[in-house]
Amino acid sequence: MLTAVLWAAQRYSRQLPRPQRLQAATAILSNPPRSGDDTEKEPFWATLASTFEQAGQLLQHTTSYVRDDSQALTNTRELAEQVQQVGRALKDAGAVLREMRYAELPRDDEMLKTIRRPTPAQLRLARSRGDYRALVAELERRQGEPMQRGQDWKAVWTADGAVTAEAADGTVAAGWAACPEAVTELLAPWEPTSLHRPKITLEVADPPDVLAPWSEGALLSTEQATAAFEAGAPQLRAIEEALEQLRTQWPAHEIADRVQDAARLLQKTAPQVPFFDLVNHSPDALWAHASSAGWVRVEAIVEAGDPVWGHFDRLEKSRGPIWLPTAASELLAQPPEKVAGFLRHHLFDEPPVNLTTLAGPAGPIHGISTGGIHRTHLFKVLGLPWLYANQDALIPPRRLDVSAVIPPGSGPREAARTAALWEGLLDRGLATGRIERNGPWATMHLDRAPALWMLGTRDFAAAYNTAYERVYPGALAQLGIPDTALEDGTAWEHWLTAHSREEEG
Numbered sequence: 001m002l003t004a005v006l007w008a009a010q011r012y013s014r015q016l017p018r019p020q021r022l023q024a025a026t027a028i029l030s031n032p033p034r035s036g037d038d039t040e041k042e043p044f045w046a047t048l049a050s051t052f053e054q055a056g057q058l059l060q061h062t063t064s065y066v067r068d069d070s071q072a073l074t075n076t077r078e079l080a081e082q083v084q085q086v087g088r089a090l091k092d093a094g095a096v097l098r099e100m101r102y103a104e105l106p107r108d109d110e111m112l113k114t115i116r117r118p119t120p121a122q123l124r125l126a127r128s129r130g131d132y133r134a135l136v137a138e139l140e141r142r143q144g145e146p147m148q149r150g151q152d153w154k155a156v157w158t159a160d161g162a163v164t165a166e167a168a169d170g171t172v173a174a175g176w177a178a179c180p181e182a183v184t185e186l187l188a189p190w191e192p193t194s195l196h197r198p199k200i201t202l203e204v205a206d207p208p209d210v211l212a213p214w215s216e217g218a219l220l221s222t223e224q225a226t227a228a229f230e231a232g233a234p235q236l237r238a239i240e241e242a243l244e245q246l247r248t249q250w251p252a253h254e255i256a257d258r259v260q261d262a263a264r265l266l267q268k269t270a271p272q273v274p275f276f277d278l279v280n281h282s283p284d285a286l287w288a289h290a291s292s293a294g295w296v297r298v299e300a301i302v303e304a305g306d307p308v309w310g311h312f313d314r315l316e317k318s319r320g321p322i323w324l325p326t327a328a329s330e331l332l333a334q335p336p337e338k339v340a341g342f343l344r345h346h347l348f349d350e351p352p353v354n355l356t357t358l359a360g361p362a363g364p365i366h367g368i369s370t371g372g373i374h375r376t377h378l379f380k381v382l383g384l385p386w387l388y389a390n391q392d393a394l395i396p397p398r399r400l401d402v403s404a405v406i407p408p409g410s411g412p413r414e415a416a417r418t419a420a421l422w423e424g425l426l427d428r429g430l431a432t433g434r435i436e437r438n439g440p441w442a443t444m445h446l447d448r449a450p451a452l453w454m455l456g457t458r459d460f461a462a463a464y465n466t467a468y469e470r471v472y473p474g475a476l477a478q479l480g481i482p483d484t485a486l487e488d489g490t491a492w493e494h495w496l497t498a499h500s501r502e503e504e505g
Contacts, residue, residue, distance in 0.1 A: 161212030176217025263310025
């Protein structure tokens with residue numbers, strides 16, 4: 001019924017004279033459908049959900065008509081906002097009612113058994129409690145995987161999901177976690193390797209029974225960031241020594257040519273990997289996000305926004321090709337006693353470099369997050385050993401759909417190919433979890449993956465494998481991966497799927 005009213009209101013009411021705009025809808029509402037109408041053929045929850053959702057839409061549409069028709073004589077803005085709020089509430093109620101028809105969605109059935117006629121708010125609470133229990137169960141399963149003992153951490157989780165934490169070695173982290181049990185996932189990226197699990201002393205003021213709503217969570221304080229920068233005295237000395245060596249090797253008048261040559265050599269020997277977007281493609285599966293700050297190994301930065309080292313595709317001339325040799329000349333011209341202050345100004349006082357941190361079996365690798373592309377290219381091309389940066393963790397998602405992993409526009413064949421790689425990862429012990437198949441399409445319900453990039457397509461994974469081996473030679477062999485599997489994407493696919501081919505044979 002309301003479908004017809006809503007359709008008529010949207011399509012035709014603007015065409016009617018002002019006094020008649022709502023008459024058609026009113027007439028229909030005055031004559032409800034009788035037994036045998038099509039609406040009764042729908043499942044109960046779906047019918048009820050549609051009623052609420054469409055009533056909300058109708059209320060919002062009719063309110064806009066009343067506001068438009070009366071605006072010449074009276075201000076109905078306050079009234080319209082109140083009615084619009086009721087309309088949104090009806091639509092939200094319809095959404096939760098619709099969710100109730102899907103048995104696979106978790107909910108607190110024990111709570112619902114005690115309520116004869118639950119309100120939409122109570123239904124939402126039952127769904128929220130179900131989501132909380134499902135997530136806790138997933139986390140307990142994931143954290144049951146055997147791993148090495150990590151650092152000792154002290155952390156605080158508040159009811160809004162905000163998390164602040166500090167490790168025994170002084171590493172600080174902050175962010176958001178959907179529940180206290182997810183704090184382990186928030187802190188894991190700051191461990192020495194992806195094979196370590198943090199040991200946490202967690203303070204929770206009010207134990208929850210629902211998930212905290214997603215938010216930015218806690219942020220690092222200025223004092224924490226300052227302490228992280230100033231803890232890098234050894235790193236600053238290493239940078240000063242590297243710069244002094246460059247000064248002796250690169251005459252001032254040759255710096256532009258030397259920078260160009262160094263960029264070409266870097267591009268040849270250490271090309272960048274693709275942007276890491278596996279986590280970004282699963283926003284509904286997030287359970288935590290985290291940030292930290294500190295000094296990172298420049299060698300471990302494997303992606304830096306502009307994909308060719310030393311080349312910036314910018315319209316602004318000063319940020320284009322001339323930027324790198326100009327910045328290199330300025331840095332190398334600093335007297336040794338002023339280098340520390342110069343670096344503090346450009347790495348800390350100015351908006352800092354923002355990198356991503358992706359844990360791996362021998363240590364992390366990094367890419368660009370939200371800023372600092374030029375400075376990152378500069379440090380890489382000059383071969384400097386350390387870079388101070390804010391860091392955003394790439395936390396493994398709960399679920400990953402193959403459709404979000406394969407390139408846009410790819411079809412079932414590529415989906416099946418990548419799903420076969422996932423099965424190979426499980427067979428080889430390079431990931432744990434389960435795969436839900438739907439023909440060629442698949443969803444990975446992930447428990448653990450020491451090298452998260454391996455869940456990508458064959459060429460994506462191969463590019464990251466090559467880069468990781470360059471930064472941490474022999475690390476992947478420790479996971480049981482032979483050198484022959486690391487040659488390229490074809491070799492990687494051939495090795496991962498060998499078991500399934502043997503079974504088919």
